Amino acid sequence: QLQLQESGPGLVKPSETLSLTCTVSDGSISSNNYYWGWIRQPPGKGLEWIGSFYYSGSTYYNPSLKSRVTISADTSKNQFSLKLSSVTAADTAVYYCARDRLRFCSTTACYPENWFDPWGQGILVTVSS
Amino acid sequence: QSVLTQPPSASGAPGQRVTISCSGSSSNIGSNFVYWYQQLPGTAPKLLIYTNNQRPSGVPDRFSGSKSGTSASLAISGLRSEDEADYYCAAWDDSLSGVLFGGGTKLIVL
Numbered sequence: 309q310l311q312l313q314e315s316g317p318g319l320v321k322p323s324e325t326l327s328l329t330c331t332v333s334d335g336s337i338s339s340n341n342y343y344w345g346w347i348r349q350p351p352g353k354g355l356e357w358i359g360s361f362y363y364s365g366s367t368y369y370n371p372s373l374k375s376r377v378t379i380s381a382d383t384s385k386n387q388f389s390l391k392l393s394s395v396t397a398a399d400t401a402v403y404y405c406a407r408d409r410l411r412f413c414s415t416t417a418c419y420p421e422n423w424f425d426p427w428g429q430g431i432l433v434t435v436s437s
Numbered sequence: 438q439s440v441l442t443q444p445p446s447a448s449g450a451p452g453q454r455v456t457i458s459c460s461g462s463s464s465n466i467g468s469n470f471v472y473w474y475q476q477l478p479g480t481a482p483k484l485l486i487y488t489n490n491q492r493p494s495g496v497p498d499r500f501s502g503s504k505s506g507t508s509a510s511l512a513i514s515g516l517r518s519e520d521e522a523d524y525y526c527a528a529w530d531d532s533l534s535g536v537l538f539g540g541g542t543k544l545i546v547l
Binding site for chain 2: 345347354355356357360368369370371404411419420421422423424425426427428429430
């Protein structure tokens, strides 16, 4: 069954760029039917959607993070990545990757559903000097 | 601050029925599907309810979802100790072109 695994540094300095990778096994990120998403959870707080990526390149980002976020994919490795620039302590969180579903495609765009299943186990990233 | 509003906590005794509400607006719950996620302590969230009221394979029928207008609810009947977890609603928001999560509800089984 499909599995996702986050990887990357657990400690990032303020003002630097957080970079994480999600490796997908037993499933292809190039599938027509799915988006792939990142969600984070600050310690003791709720879930926050970061963004979702479709293999064709269509990407949606949380407006509050959009200026600092890039989600991309390496289909040869069946991985997708998150980059978050200019981090501060407020970006300290457990970061999850998850598979999302394609809702539909119009003539001009494709849209995700926010049907996140399954999820990776999560990786704690601390922003500190 | 979440645009989807959930009560911070809910509680019930074993065997009882509890409901968790999720209030939104016309741009999210009012025009899109609602999803519910269960997060057991120390674990990743898990999909509990999809497209308002459908259960994934393996989710007991004690869990049910409903939606009316701009609000949604998760009901848990026959409460069990292992149901103690955080529950989150989620919906797409057409105005934001993005996903909203509710603030989460901590369910305590007395």
